[in-house]
Amino acid sequence: MSESSWYQISHTENLQTPALAIYPNRVRQNIDLLISKIDHVSRLRPHIKTCKAIEPVLMMLSAGIRKFKCATIAEAEMLGMAKVPDVLLAYQPVGANVERFLNLMQKFPETSFSCLADNQFSAEKLNEAARQSSTQIKVYVDLNVGMDRTGIDPKHAAAFYGFCAIKEALIPVGLHAYDGHIHEPDVEIRRKEWHTVFMQVKTVSAEIMEKGFDKPKIIAGGTPTFPFYAEETDVECSPGTFVYWDDGYQSHFAEQPFLPAALVVCRVISLPDETKICLDLGHKSISAENGLQQRVRFLNAPELKLISQSEEHLVAEAGENHRYQIGDVLYGLPYHICPTVALHQFGVTIENHEITGSWETLARNRKITL
Known part of the structure; x- marks a missing residue:
């Protein structure tokens, strides 16, 4: 043929x-291409919302990727089953999911789990549940950088970071910014929109350090803005669709030659x-x-x-x-x-x-x- x-x-x-139908050889090529687009594999934190299967995760682990991002407790559990060293639940646990998240941490002690937080009420609930379990939860402060879905207003983010830091069972370790609203096909227009977002993130990071905290880790972006974050040496990048690719992204983001x-x-x-x-x-x-x-x-x-x-x-x-x-x-x-x-x-x-x-x-x- x-x-x-x-x-x-x-x-x-x-x-x-x-x-x-899944084509593993193409999946492997996409993983290799992703790694080739960044200065060091340690800055990759792929989102597994696309594949939702353990086999491509194992392929990424074999390629040297050690950090992953997910959106559900089930996805996080699958990553624990794969013995992934570092997992961010890019979601804020609320209600019964707080207890599930703590159970997840207990079931897979070899995996370092973290989650998002964007408000004092949720942070208090996370802190109290973790304190009662005699454990601590690593949190990333989620920023609303324009998608208007979740996240705290960047103007209040540094203060909230400090609020989390004084909680007995919370360990704020960084910032999370998802700019899924940026999907302009024209790469230069997309870059300008990305730059506006990234300046907000950098401003929050500077404000946090001015308060005497260590420089926060930054996890940002998805697939459309991956090429831009890949150029920033102190940002972890979280593309997800790359692993399988699709017609929407293939037609809009020609500068990223991943394979269906x-x-x-x-x-x-x-x-x-x-x-x-x-x-x-x-x-x-x-x-x-x-x-x-x-x-x-x-x-x-x-x-x-x-x-x-x-x-x-x-x-x-x-x-x-x-x-x-x-x-x-x-x-x-x-x-x-x-x-x-x-x-x-x-x-x-x-x-x-x-x-x-x-x-x-x-x-x-x-x-x-x-």
Whole structure:
């Protein structure tokens, strides 16, 4: 097969569709490319929200990456199972999740866990729970740098850092800034928007040091701003999508040449009229938070125009005298891979065009054991 057909699977007769197909060799190339884009591997802290599987985490560990970031207790537990040395739960534990987080720390003592905090009420709750457990929790102060989702106003961040520092069971160690609102395709415009954000972070860092604290660690950015943070020698970078990549990022961030490494494979299941085909790819199998034309692009059927989608069906206009028949296999590149992966219990691995095994999407579960 030619390089252009890298994704094709030789024997699909026993492949149940819709399926998530993962290409480990491409995953490995993406990891290597990520490492090549930064001065030292110790500054990488990948977010595992995209893969949610232990196998790519082990691949990253083998490549020298020792720090990771996650968003759920289940993801953090999976990282503990993989014996990751350093894990940031990039989320603020609230309610019953405070106890779960403490149980996580107890279950995996060889892993150094930390979490986010952005307000005094939550910090008090974390402190009290940790104190009662005779332990301490490392916290990163979460900054709202423009996404307006979580985080404290940077103007109040240094004072809050000091508030955490006087708590018996809290250890403030740094700052966290996620600038997911920055996704301008034009790289120079994106760089200018990033610079405005990073100046806020640097200002907070300076204010903290003026209060007599050690220089705080900084964990910042996602994939769109990764190239800029990679140039800053004192920032840990947290891209996530790079591991599998997707059509959205491939079309918007051309300066980052990661490879698509995960696809959704589906079949033609019906021919409702002379020009339409129906596929077994409903929005239970691929992320549907974007408009219909921004959900999937078929690598071996780029001319298809999507018409409608429901839970288990995707209808497309194929045109008159089209060639499609019942049972034909289509390979779709998701526009947004992260939530797509979470819809699949496992992904089949494809190497040299053959199905070689499967990777369980373990952390798609809200709970593993804790």
